[in-house]
Amino acid sequence: MLASLLVVWAAAAGLAAVVLVRSPEAFAKGLRFAFGHLRTILPIVPLAVLAAAFIAEMMPQDLASGWLGEGAGIKGILIASLIGGFIPGGPFVSFPIALAFIKAGAGLAQTVALLTAWSAIAVHRVFIWEVPVTGAGFAALRFASSLVLPPIAGVTAALLVALLGG
Secondary structure, three states, X not given: OHHHHHHHHHHHHHHHHHHHHHOHHHHHHHHHHHHHHXXXXXXXXXXXXXXXXXXXXXXXXXXXXXXXXXXXXXXXXXXXHHHHHOOOOOHHHHHHHHHHHHHOOOOHHHHHHHHHHHHHOOHHHHHHHHHHHHOHHHHHHHHHHHOOHHHHHHHHHHHHHHHHOO
16 A cells, blocks of 8 residues: 555655646645645545444454355356445445445455446436436446446456465
8 A cells, every 4th residue: 555655745745746837827826725625535535444343343354254255156246236235425435335334345356346336336426427428328328338337346356366366
């Protein structure tokens, strides 16, 4: 985690330096934009992590490990795909929930399927954004086309875990 954090910080610093050299006005505008979003996001992160910790403590471990554990196989991948499609909100909600599932005994492949479903299917986004913006026909086509992605990602993750011994 430290390495990825350092890479992100280095990339941000490098991009900031390039923008600053090219246009100090654009640099100032970028800072205003970033800190505006930071004010919105910053209060959410600790609460989301706290909520995920409570979800993990409330989640029955035998249920999570039985239905979503490594031993659940393809059935667990399909269940995780279904659950993930109904997780509302952004990454500040979904990733702490995924961590709560892992802590409660969910398998890696099942968690990959869960997060892929949250990302690719997101039932709430279909009705809130896609249908009004793109129309029901296109939204239905995109949704139906995406249904296969979470199970494929979960099975691929299971194969990689088995192959790499992780």
